[in-house]
Amino acid sequence: MxxxxxxxxxxxxxxxxxxxxxxxxxxxxxPFLNPATSRPVGPDDLASLFPAELIAxxxxxxxxxxxxxxxxxxxRLWRPTPLIxxxxxxxxxxxxxxxxxxxxxxSPSGSHKPNTAVxxxxxxxxxxxxxxxxxxxxxxxxxxxxxxxxQYDLECEVWMVRASYDQKPGRRSLMRLYGxxxxxxxxxxxxxxxxxxxxxxxxxxxxxIAISEAVEAAAADPGARYALGSVxxxxxxxxxxxxxxxxxxxxxxxxxxxxxxxxxxGGSNFAGLVFPFLREKLAGRMSPVIRAVEPEACPSxxxxxxxxxxxxxxxxxxxxxxxxxxxGFVPDPIHAGGxxxxxxxxxxxxxxxxxxxxxxxxxxxxxxxxxxRFAGTEGIVPAPEPTHALAEVISExxxxxxxxxxxxxxxxxxxHGHFDLSAYDGHLSGEMEDFxxxxxxxxxxxAALPAP
Amino acid sequence: MxxxxxxxxxxxxxxxxxxxxxxxxxxxxxPFLNPATSRPVGPDDLASLFPAELIAxxxxxxxxxxxxxxxxxxxRLWRPTPLIxxxxxxxxxxxxxxxxxxxxxxSPSGSHKPNTAVxxxxxxxxxxxxxxxxxxxxxxxxxxxxxxxxQYDLECEVWMVRASYDQKPGRRSLMRLYGxxxxxxxxxxxxxxxxxxxxxxxxxxxxxIAISEAVEAAAADPGARYALGSVxxxxxxxxxxxxxxxxxxxxxxxxxxxxxxxxxxGGSNFAGLVFPFLREKLAGRMSPVIRAVEPEACPSxxxxxxxxxxxxxxxxxxxxxxxxxxxGFVPDPIHAGGxxxxxxxxxxxxxxxxxxxxxxxxxxxxxxxxxxRFAGTEGIVPAPEPTHALAEVISExxxxxxxxxxxxxxxxxxxHGHFDLSAYDGHLSGEMEDFxxxxxxxxxxxAALPAP
Numbered sequence: 001m002x003x004x005x006x007x008x009x010x011x012x013x014x015x016x017x018x019x020x021x022x023x024x025x026x027x028x029x030x031p032f033l034n035p036a037t038s039r040p041v042g043p044d045d046l047a048s049l050f051p052a053e054l055i056a057x058x059x060x061x062x063x064x065x066x067x068x069x070x071x072x073x074x075x076r077l078w079r080p081t082p083l084i085x086x087x088x089x090x091x092x093x094x095x096x097x098x099x100x101x102x103x104x105x106x107s108p109s110g111s112h113k114p115n116t117a118v119x120x121x122x123x124x125x126x127x128x129x130x131x132x133x134x135x136x137x138x139x140x141x142x143x144x145x146x147x148x149x150x151q152y153d154l155e156c157e158v159w160m161v162r163a164s165y166d167q168k169p170g171r172r173s174l175m176r177l178y179g180x181x182x183x184x185x186x187x188x189x190x191x192x193x194x195x196x197x198x199x200x201x202x203x204x205x206x207x208x209i210a211i212s213e214a215v216e217a218a219a220a221d222p223g224a225r226y227a228l229g230s231v232x233x234x235x236x237x238x239x240x241x242x243x244x245x246x247x248x249x250x251x252x253x254x255x256x257x258x259x260x261x262x263x264x265x266g267g268s269n270f271a272g273l274v275f276p277f278l279r280e281k282l283a284g285r286m287s288p289v290i291r292a293v294e295p296e297a298c299p300s301x302x303x304x305x306x307x308x309x310x311x312x313x314x315x316x317x318x319x320x321x322x323x324x325x326x327x328g329f330v331p332d333p334i335h336a337g338g339x340x341x342x343x344x345x346x347x348x349x350x351x352x353x354x355x356x357x358x359x360x361x362x363x364x365x366x367x368x369x370x371x372x373r374f375a376g377t378e379g380i381v382p383a384p385e386p387t388h389a390l391a392e393v394i395s396e397x398x399x400x401x402x403x404x405x406x407x408x409x410x411x412x413x414x415x416h417g418h419f420d421l422s423a424y425d426g427h428l429s430g431e432m433e434d435f436x437x438x439x440x441x442x443x444x445x446x447a448a449l450p451a452p
Numbered sequence: 453m454x455x456x457x458x459x460x461x462x463x464x465x466x467x468x469x470x471x472x473x474x475x476x477x478x479x480x481x482x483p484f485l486n487p488a489t490s491r492p493v494g495p496d497d498l499a500s501l502f503p504a505e506l507i508a509x510x511x512x513x514x515x516x517x518x519x520x521x522x523x524x525x526x527x528r529l530w531r532p533t534p535l536i537x538x539x540x541x542x543x544x545x546x547x548x549x550x551x552x553x554x555x556x557x558x559s560p561s562g563s564h565k566p567n568t569a570v571x572x573x574x575x576x577x578x579x580x581x582x583x584x585x586x587x588x589x590x591x592x593x594x595x596x597x598x599x600x601x602x603q604y605d606l607e608c609e610v611w612m613v614r615a616s617y618d619q620k621p622g623r624r625s626l627m628r629l630y631g632x633x634x635x636x637x638x639x640x641x642x643x644x645x646x647x648x649x650x651x652x653x654x655x656x657x658x659x660x661i662a663i664s665e666a667v668e669a670a671a672a673d674p675g676a677r678y679a680l681g682s683v684x685x686x687x688x689x690x691x692x693x694x695x696x697x698x699x700x701x702x703x704x705x706x707x708x709x710x711x712x713x714x715x716x717x718g719g720s721n722f723a724g725l726v727f728p729f730l731r732e733k734l735a736g737r738m739s740p741v742i743r744a745v746e747p748e749a750c751p752s753x754x755x756x757x758x759x760x761x762x763x764x765x766x767x768x769x770x771x772x773x774x775x776x777x778x779x780g781f782v783p784d785p786i787h788a789g790g791x792x793x794x795x796x797x798x799x800x801x802x803x804x805x806x807x808x809x810x811x812x813x814x815x816x817x818x819x820x821x822x823x824x825r826f827a828g829t830e831g832i833v834p835a836p837e838p839t840h841a842l843a844e845v846i847s848e849x850x851x852x853x854x855x856x857x858x859x860x861x862x863x864x865x866x867x868h869g870h871f872d873l874s875a876y877d878g879h880l881s882g883e884m885e886d887f888x889x890x891x892x893x894x895x896x897x898x899a900a901l902p903a904p
Binding site for chain 2: 008009011076106109147171173174179372375377378379416418419422424
């Protein structure tokens, strides 16, 4: 298949297991803590939020978790996803590097998010939950969960950050088309939301506020549970289908990656791609450089601190040890809404501390230029989030042009940009801003970290 | 593969030939006429609009036209497209029918249009054309051509119907991202546009006006040519890759279709799916019922007349014998912009006269309900155009539930609806209108047909 451009796999090749990297770590990740007691969180602490199976997965240490047939049956609608060699981009760059991308944008909602949304909806439905509650920023996660709930006849209720609710009506409509109820956040429907509105009736909201509202709404209804689209261990676990398929597809190309690059916000896309490759690397079967790319405006890995912090703005979640800019940190309004989160997945943060991957931060102008270059050659318009990874891949490919190295570069194109075209307008008109982040803003947010 | 849900083909299975159904017809289609002379149009009459190879294809009678390697190389970015069995829709309908759909929405611009856009851009570039000019309604065709032009370093200039230009900024941005220049039509840049603006400065435009502007602009520049996204023989020819792949994929499923259903506006999606199957039917290898579905608001096949008419509003094109509502007919504002054309492909109209397929018309409320049902089960949100075919497929599947027939139904899902979600809002709110078409409006438009 040396001449191939796309490797497609038959649906029989959908992985049968998710991969849990915790089983292969030299040091286990630090536990979540109950903020009231400072003691490790147990299953009972989470029972009002998640179904038992997901709580078990969150704390699990088994290397492989079987994917239930009822989940694989829905995955078949779009999985396995293609692995594509970006031959036309390579040619345009004049690079001897070979560039591969795993494309997740062909899913029903257009991103990688349904990989975990389907699993979460499945387990909730199986345990008799009637309603799933969540938050969403720009709407990638909310629309994935709404799709998944429609597959298992679950009600779905979404708190969508007000700024996106007003500016991104397409994703709002998509959630409703799948049958979900969508609230603008902050809303008067929760105490957390009402408190924000009391102080600022015109508040544009934030992901942290929306999480607080969804957690509160789920906890208040015994028939409902909460669902999170990134950050947590079980979410990263479900995304490993990306990397497992990519390993088989790279082998079909006859290639071993020298560098694997992914964008990282909460971390689920990055982890989904790289965890299976990290297993191979730990076992000595390959030795790729592994790199996360985050936005300059929200650099939790490269400029945050590694400390216990809350996952939401109001402090309703357990404390998680993670790279964080502080739970009160509000990122500047970059277009990559999926990367605007103050923290990084605790599991990924732990791996970062162990030196298992490195990270760089990029300004959005470079990223959108990379996205435009990609669209003009490969055709697919990338969502703003994966343009961060593409910018790094292009940099590396251009370095290879200088050195003559025939490096094998692999990235995940985790979503298409057909919902994000207005963001490209700013790039095309030359009016897009970078948001360099002054150290004082980070220091101020970190000063409000909960006491250790 | 009896248990399969999706049949994917390796890129080596991209067809090597387009299929020209004219070679297999008992009666050749009537020629296009020069309106000034009433004589058949010759290659010279079209030389200012199209490159020589496309003019040859337009009049060609060879059964197979080889697809150049330079076209197949770009097709590899997304072709072959999947053929999917709609198992979850079948289950929701409780039907014994088996429903299959060929999905074209995974292309770079999200529809089937790049199949011909790439071919047209390739031949123009090979013949030294520097600039392609076209019109677009909602933007499906314009964005496909912009993508294709980017692949062959051609300039691309698009006249986009003003109403869509204002209401569908996403597709406008997509064209610009691919490097195209986009004008709102009517524009002051052409005499046709200026004349309309002089009479009505706030004109929302129409496809017929936009065609006039693009044709005028192409004819005025010796380095430019015009490109059309439907209607013409060479456009339908290029779309036959859809049906050729589908024949191989249906065989892999072990199935022979009993009914094939497609939506028809200008006719390129419908022809692309059904022509190869019609070849098989003419050869006696299968005997499917073949059905076109058109909108009640623009029923050229079911309520138009079969006569010579212009392809555009201003009368700049050759006269084509086709099913038409009259070139002055302006359809009501249904959401399926791609089906709002006063005529039907002359070649398809000829086949319809020969009795090779039948046709029905649907109101958009039924179609959007079908689209919502499809999205809720299969996940993919259909563009408004293919919801017309889905509505008929669902009707037939429900008839099968009554009769117990295990019919095999095949349709083409020619585009995703991620650009069209605001249209679904009207459906969800119950405010969507049907537009039944009074006979007087058809009679009035037909009264203005050019004299025979």
